[in-house]
Amino acid sequence: MHTRLYRNGVLEKEGFPIEEVSDYVRDPDNTVWFDLCSPSPHELGLIGEELGLHELAVQDVLGDHQRPKVDVYDNHLFITVYGVHFHDETLDPVEINVFVTKNALVTVRENDHFDIGEVVRRWDAAARLATRGVTFLLYGLLDAVVDAQFDLVQDLDGQAEALEEALFEEQLRSGRELQRRMYVLRKNTTRVRKIMMPMRELVGTLLRRDQDIIDDGVMAPYYQDVYDHVLRATEWIDSIRDMLANVRETRLAQQGFRLNEIMKRVTSWAAIIAVPTAISGFYGQNVPYPGSGETWGFWTSSVLVAVTSVGLYVVFKKKDWL
Structure with missing residues (x-):
């Protein structure tokens, strides 16, 4: 007590x-x-x-x-x-x-x-x-x-x-x-x-x-x-x-500054990707290229697009941009 x-x-x-x-x-x-x-x-x-x-x-x-x-x-x-x-x-x-x-x-x-x-x-x-x-x-x-x-x-x-x-x-x-x-x-x-x-x-x-x-x-x-x-x-x-x-x-x-840095980097990557996109889109791939008209050429380009996309995702994720 x-x-x-x-x-x-x-x-x-x-x-x-x-x-x-x-x-x-x-x-x-x-x-x-x-x-x-x-x-x-x-x-x-x-x-x-x-x-x-x-x-x-x-x-x-x-x-x-x-x-x-x-x-x-x-x-x-x-x-x-x-x-x-x-x-x-x-x-x-x-x-x-x-x-x-x-x-x-x-x-x-x-x-x-x-x-x-x-x-x-x-x-x-x-x-x-x-x-x-x-x-x-x-x-x-x-x-x-x-x-x-x-x-x-x-x-x-x-x-x-x-x-x-x-x-x-x-x-x-x-x-x-x-x-x-x-x-x-x-x-x-x-x-x-x-x-x-x-x-x-x-x-x-x-x-x-x-x-x-x-x-x-x-x-x-x-x-x-x-x-x-x-x-x-x-x-x-x-x-x-x-x-x-x-x-x-x-x-x-700090978060605002960090977001600005990320946006600058993402814009840079977008600019790099835009160059081959613009070129291939301009020509429309109407000229002969390796695998043109062949099945393996289609699959090669598809795999290349997928690998490139995954690679960019991994890079962005590693840098904490995503």
């Missing part, structure tokens, strides 16, 4: 059943965290009744994918963020819903593709801040989510720079590998931007709102650090989009 109990900033218990949470949250000196992974509507309903969660917030968890946001209710906050996860080279974000009360933090994960253990390790590494209660736990969660997104943006930037260099590599110019990589990278970048752009408003709201849960002078600089990371990542993702747009334009220009 992913559960923890802090009392006056000291970790006292973990791994206990969720059924015991209601007993612990009654004591204001306690801070409780527990995690739910793909819970059923019935389980969420019970948790909502125990903690007094707003029905609209519970419905948002059960509904379709939400936009990253923070909703402020009378006795709790409802936050939606996304962890990063890849499936077959494609980004598949993991929705994480968070309920924040005065002394309880509830994380609801869409699936187990988000490593909640990394969040726990961050809490343990900064145990000195545990006295700040729920504010500290929420900071550790947001910090882990934003850092993972930041690392992903950094990786996407490296892939975009590699694409720029690959534009002029002959082995990729002549195939479809570059186009596939461009498509995957543009798709992942678009998805990252969708889950990162609202994070500026989300973290900014936590810093601006006059809430007893978040308004903590000690933790404010830590939340500001998360906000700075979000700003850097969103600005970086916009620069990556511009870079990909330039790569796409350059690729299209």
